[in-house]
Amino acid sequence: MSRNYFFTFITLIFFLTSCDKNNDFVIFSIEDDKQLGAQVSQEIASNPAEYPLLDPNQYASSYNYIAQIANRxxxxxxxxxKEEFDWQINIIHDxxxxxxxxxxxxxxYVYTGxxxxxxKEDDLAGVxxxxxxxxxxxxxxKQLQKQYGAQLLLSIILGNNAGQLEQIAAGLAGNLAFLRFSRDAEREADDLSVEYLAQTxxxxxxxxxxFQKLIEMDQAGNPPQFLSTHPNPENRVADINAKAEEVECDTTPLDPASYQAFKNGLPN
Ligand SMILES: [Zn+2]
Known part of the structure; x- marks a missing residue:
């Protein structure tokens, strides 16, 4: 048994004995995340019919602008x-x-819509x-691990399942925009958005x-796609505001005038 296999074996034992208590355990390493993410992003780039990416060369200033917001x-x-991942912001022209x-x-990935x-720029920073x-x-x-099982992901890591990673990447690429996370995961993302922004x-x-704008659209009889993966916007507005009170962070918008110029710089 090679050293790597040995450690993976130990990891598996740990997983099998701990998954009941700790369902947050992830068998993929951060490197595996990055590898899968790179594959998915390649799939997306090779499918302009489904994902019409805005040309980063032609719209370099738009990409720079949004990257600056994300970097903050x-x-x-x-x-x-923040150091380990290959953070990259992409704009889809739809x-x-x-x-x-x-x-x-x-x-x-963010749609021009x-x-x-x-x-406001703050709103985009929030999303x-x-x-x-x-x-x-x-x-x-974590969702994939639930869906495919830890065993299959493990066999991919061990290299015993060539082709499966590509298959999963292709499946993810076709589904990411519709991927529905658990309520806990959504709440965690909302809470963390407040914590991240509190430091900006x-x-x-x-x-x-x-979410407030989505509620207004929904009430006007025009529910946007985002609501199918992010239900109950009313609760979320309340939760986000409660989190901001708990953290005691600044809720004054920065609202730089440059946001309008950024929007105007995008294609119609
Ligand atoms: Zn979400």
Missing amino acids: VISSDAVTY DDVLNAFATPGGHI LIKFLE LAHEIAHADQRHSI DYQCNAAFSF
Whole structure:
């Protein structure tokens, strides 16, 4: 038994004996997260019909702008893998979609529809913080482990299941925008968005204003896609505001005028 196999074996024993008590245990390493995330992001890049990515060369200033917002959030002490993950913000050109999602390992995708829908830079920082939390807390990997079982993920790590990682990556790429996390995972992402933003100049409860706008759309009989993966926006507005009170952070919007110029710089 090689050293690596031995440690994986020990890890498996640990997993089998501890999973009842600690369902947060993840058999994938951070390197595995990054590898899977890179695969998923390749799948997405090779499928422009489903994911029409905004050209980063043609829209370099838009990409720089959004990356700066994300970097302020990622620099928070509360982001565990800020150094380890390959954080990258991507823009999908579809004005009809009010959505954002994250791959394992820190690739974040935001639709132009969502960017244009939001009114302030703080609001976008809030959505990015929520997605960064999903990636940093490894929510999709935990979901995969539940879905496929630890044994299968382990056989991928051990290299006994060539092709399976590609299959899972392809499946994830086709589903990320519709991936539904548990209520606990959503709440965790909301709470962490407040903690991350509390360490920036942004309004720390900014994630709430997006949900507030969704509620208004829903009431107007026009429920956006995001609500299918993020239900109960009323509770979430209340939870986010309660978290901000608990943390006693600044809820004043920064609201720089440059957000409008950023929106205007995107294609129609
Ligand atoms: Zn979410």
